Amino acid sequence: MKTLALMRHAKSSWKHGELSDFERPLNKRGLRDAPDMGRRLARRQFAPDSIITSPAQRAVITARLIASEVGFPLEQILQAPDFYLASPDTLVDGVREADDRNQTLMLFGHNPGFTFLANSLGDLTIDNMPTCSIATFEFDIERWRDLDYGCGKLAFFDYPKNTDKA
Template identity: 45%
Template sequence: MRRQLTLLRHAKSSWDGTRLKDQQRPLNDRGERDAPLMGKRLLARGTRPTLIITSPAVRARRTAQIIAREIGYPLEFLQREEDLYLAAPAEIIAVLGRQDDSYRDVIVCGHNPGLTDLTNQLTGAQIDNVPTTGVVIIGLELESWSQLDGTRGELLLFDYPRRPENAPKP
């Protein structure tokens, strides 16, 4: 069965409130601008997730909310997953492995370096960094999300707000 995994790095966050714990940092102005832009690009591409899972960090939750709004995904169905906070690839795979197999198109909103590392692990790509609000879409042949570990997928898209318009996209 063809499944699609979209890895979304949270938008640019603010470092102004130095007293805030890392999980509490909000998006900065650029992040608030970039997230709707990427949501519009996903919508134009026809992205229709059956599930959006987000890290509990404020910056990730806000990014997921903006993207959901732009693509018409009901905000009340956003799934907050504690294990996605600063998660390594194995932790992200474990979170996905717990999801119901009826979800065929899943967006995971989280953090680096885990998202970049997982992209490279699943696709064999050599991406140095998925920038803030960067989106990676991976096509996967899986019967179940629990089969994700060790699977090789196809890199369908790597996009981010400051990507040159004429740059080739996988």
């Protein structure tokens, strides 16, 4: 059994027009929501074996804030350049290369790729993955290279404005 968590970066700032999209930081709401979501995951006893993030600043900061709350070592967060604004196929290809010793992978990235991927992997439809949302899927596979579209089961979906907090 493998578990894959897709987490969209927290709310980012458009205040600094001189920054590229890649360099945009989190805004105040994002800096508040990410630790809150991390605490929700900790209450669920969610513990990733590996965290892989887009190298965009807003994704890296979100990954670090979540990792701090769930007890994942910050120095072990991996950055995957291909995950920046990636398509579902690119994301799946990256997951298929993961070490099979990792039972639970957590990816940090962007829309629209994450919403498209979430709707391709599982048994339920997610209209949109808002900022700082997480969609977690379980797969009846032993090797990550066997991951395929439509073979997962949505284990849980959460987002900052969810009133049914875990």
